[in-house]
Amino acid sequence: MRDIELKMIERAKALLESGEVARVVGWKKGEFYFDPMPAVFETVEELNDFVYNSFCGANLSKYLIKVSKNPGKTAIFLKPCDSFSLNQLFKEHRVIRENIYVIAIECQGKLSVEKMKKLGVSAITEVNENGEEIVVSSLYGETKFSRDEVLLGKCETCKSKVHQVKDEEIILREMQAGKKDRFEDVEKLEAMSEEERFTFWREQLSKCIRCNACRNVCPACSCMKCVFDNPASGIAAKANDDKFEEQLFHIIRAFHVAGRCTDCGECSRVCPQGIPLHLLNRKFIKDIDGLYGEYQAGETAEGKTPLTSYNEEDGEPSDVFKGEEK
């Protein structure tokens, strides 16, 4: 991991020094080793804080909406999954392709500090990846994990290791897509009865504290004026009046990103309450794939999304439930 990081810093330095780009979007050191955060670097000196380690799970694409409006080109480091999101932003004209310089970087799947904590390792000071073996150093000594044990939830079902958009790449080792089928959990829910599903979601969603982290991190959720910031929408922007609101909030949010969600999994990663929000978005993806043909948002920067197009031969809304009658 360290070798890639050095190469990235070197490249960022060169780009900034030559004046080819005005800024670089990457990750900088957080308070601890395990909490690097997205950052914009405008000078070579600032790059001293640049990091790229096993905890750089954050999707940087969304930051470009704001940052790339400033004069000059913006360079960005993108993992394969993030490149889908950026493509989708190009498609929606939220970011202009000409203003962006994309550096594709290697990603072997990012790690979850939460999972490590659950397995009893805290105060992490360094992580070394040797293929499938993860060596975690902490203040209390060294622990070894297998990669599958501590992989971020969203990386378990990694959909692709192919960058959808790039100008150059820093990839030293071969990358492997996820081992788990991403619709497995959706199917499990579908197999339940209505009652069970309702109980499941009520249980999950009632944990929601409406911190809006899922909305704020989502690259698809980038309307200039969000419906939830409208006091007349009936769904308060912050705390809930009643339990039904979490349900409505999440239904509306999922619908708003339907057909545009690239399944980057950031919503579930940032949720402080651990709600499996990606399962909502994946249901839409699964339905769209099944009803209107396979579609992966962010695969191209051209064309229409499933909900902004139609086919005269489309099935009726009632057809959705056919075949599952008991």
Added chain:
Amino acid sequence: MQEVTEKKEFTPNIVAFCCNWCSYAGADLAGSSRLTYPANVKIIRVPCSCRVNPTFVLKAFQQGADGVILCGCHPGDCHYVTGNYYTRRRMALLFSFLNYMGIEKERTRVEWVSAAEGAKFSEVMNDFVKTVTALGENKRLTDLRVKEGK
């Protein structure tokens, strides 16, 4: 003494979004043809079935509807040529999603009713009200405060 418990029959609140060009006229025809449909169907006229934002459907449920039905022109006959094709996709996904969240699938429906189909309109509404009545009150997707006073 015999205890008399009065059992009030449940009458559902139904919201019907009807497009101005076909279904609303269809409802009109049902009326002028003296065909009946239950009085608890509240019709909301919209310019096109495509005008129905998914939030409208949710809002209706939130405010105490027990069932929501969308009526529009038959696909291919839309006054705005393509509106109902979008409705069809949108509502298919929304209804499937609501069901995924545990909302009974019988509470939501889309029907195509033309201006000449007064009989179909009345038939559809009667059938929908019957289905929702059998299901009972909507408790899963509603603001319970709305119903407390009832």
